Amino acid sequence: MTRTMSTEAQLRWLSACYFFFFAILGVMVPYLGVFFDARGFNASEIGLLLAILMATRILAPNLWAMVADRTGMRAELIKLGAGAGALTYVSFFYPGSFGYMALSLAIYTFFWNAILAQLEVITLETLGDRAHRYGIIRSYGSLGYICLVVGAGFAIGQWGPEILPYIGMTLFVGMLASCLPLPANRVKVEAEAAGGFSLRGPIAWFLLSAILLQMSAGPFYGFFVLYLKQAGYTEFAAGLAVALGVVAEILMFMLAPRLLGRYGSKPLMFISILLTSARWLMMAFGVDSLFWLALSQSLHAFTFGLVHAASIQFIHQQFDSRRRSQGQALYASLSFGVGGAIGTWLCGHIWGIDPSLCWVFAAVCALLAALAVLPLPGRVKPN
Incomplete structure (x- = not known):
């Protein structure tokens, strides 16, 4: 080509x-x-x-x-x-x-x-x-x-x-x-x-929110299947639950363009992360119910799908063309790398006390992540 x-x-x-x-x-x-x-x-x-x-x-x-x-x-x-x-x-x-x-x-x-x-x-x-x-x-x-x-x-x-x-x-x-x-x-x-950039203001708050959000996902990435098995579900049922979350994510990616065009990044990130906090509480206290499990997995559309789409847009707007690769790399490494590693590590310690406490910890992290979104510029829309 x-x-x-x-x-x-x-x-x-x-x-x-x-x-x-x-x-x-x-x-x-x-x-x-x-x-x-x-x-x-x-x-x-x-x-x-x-x-x-x-x-x-x-x-x-x-x-x-x-x-x-x-x-x-x-x-x-x-x-x-x-x-x-x-x-x-x-x-x-x-x-x-x-x-x-x-x-x-x-x-x-x-x-x-x-x-x-x-x-x-x-x-x-x-x-x-x-x-x-x-x-x-x-x-x-x-x-x-x-x-x-x-x-x-x-x-x-x-x-x-x-x-x-x-x-x-x-x-x-x-x-x-x-x-x-x-x-x-x-x-x-x-x-x-082409040098560095300042990690202050909106960028700093955004990255803090991303790290906290991925910390909240620690028990999901590291212990989800084990948690479901302890609750009496089979591996096949756990696999179906994972698949449900990914299907919801795909559907949200299809809807995200219209939502981003109408509301912008900040409100969508804030609402999605609040729903994520509610999702982890469902896992903590409602895992025995197939209804609450299915609803929790459906919220993966917000936990990852809409948050990620809005985050990518935010980075694209906050970093100029000379530094966009650094911006995307920072988002990936600090959120999915550092945040995910810390969340999984901490949940490994909490798990020995009470597995359901991992999800309470996750809900608190997600709530803090939502609060970190508030200082971001209002109604940041796609270019």
């Missing part, structure tokens, strides 16, 4: 990139622990290996963003990340020692984590004054996630956990094939203007 690629054609390729990126996540998050267990690693070793995935998610996006904002190379970095990720993922096929697997995981996730922040920036710059359509494009990522959560689970049930590297390699190749046609429309950056 050339630079003359139409906007709609580029958006189709970007949608495919989202699909494969989050499809890879849909394989790694639920099933990587199962894969390592089948390879003979104990619980402590598996925990350390999964921590590497979190650590690279904190470090890699910011390092790659510095390169992107200084050079203007964004599509190139997506291609480099996908290509190098696919190449280094080959090492995952070899059943090596703990040290070998740790190194393999660190290398390929370092390249894989280079992709998302640049993908977000390119998508919003391609949309231009139609940035409110972001949710529709991003929904393909949610579709990829749910397809692989279900598909990989079926495949592992049929052929065992050793099928996972083959699934992963197929998805990495699909990611590379989807990003290669993207035109290299570099953003020209003045050297003296």
Whole structure:
């Protein structure tokens, strides 16, 4: 493809990139622990290996963003990340020692984590004054996630956990094939203007809210299935509950453009995070009821879908074109990386006291996250 690629054609390729990126996540998050267990690693070793995935998610996006904002190379970095990720993922096929697997995981996730922040920036710059359509494009990522959560689970049930590297390699190749046609429309950056930025005012409050929100998601990401099993649900029922949440998320991504265009980012973030606080209280006190469980999972449309769409819009408006990669990387690493890690770690300690207290802790974190939204500029609308 050339630079003359139409906007709609580029958006189709970007949608495919989202699909494969989050499809890879849909394989790694639920099933990587199962894969390592089948390879003979104990619980402590598996925990350390999964921590590497979190650590690279904190470090890699910011390092790659510095390169992107200084050079203007964004599509190139997506291609480099996908290509190098696919190449280094080959090492995952070899059943090596703990040290070998740790190194393999660190290398390929370092390249894989280079992709998302640049993908977000390119998508919003391609949309231009139609940035409110972001949710529709991003929904393909949610579709990829749910397809692989279900598909990989079926495949592992049929052929065992050793099928996972083959699934992963197929998805990495699909990611590379989807990003290669993207035109290299570099953003020209003045050297003296490509430096840092001040984490004060609205940006500081926004990032604090994002960290607190992902802290609140700690028990969901780390202990949701275990919590449901203790409440008497089967693994299949827990899987259906996860699927319900992702379906709600996809539907919200479809509605998000209209909502963002009418109300702007701030009120939607505030309301969504308040609903998230209510959602965690439902998990604390209503998990035995199928109705409250289903309602709680339906609110994932707000917890992630609408909050994320509004957050991406907010970052795109608050950071100029020279620093947007850094802005998206900060959001990803501080919220999903730091916030998620702290929330999961704290819930690991609270769990031993009373599992339901994890969800009360989550509700308090979400309430604080909602309060941190209040100082943001009012009715920030898409460009």
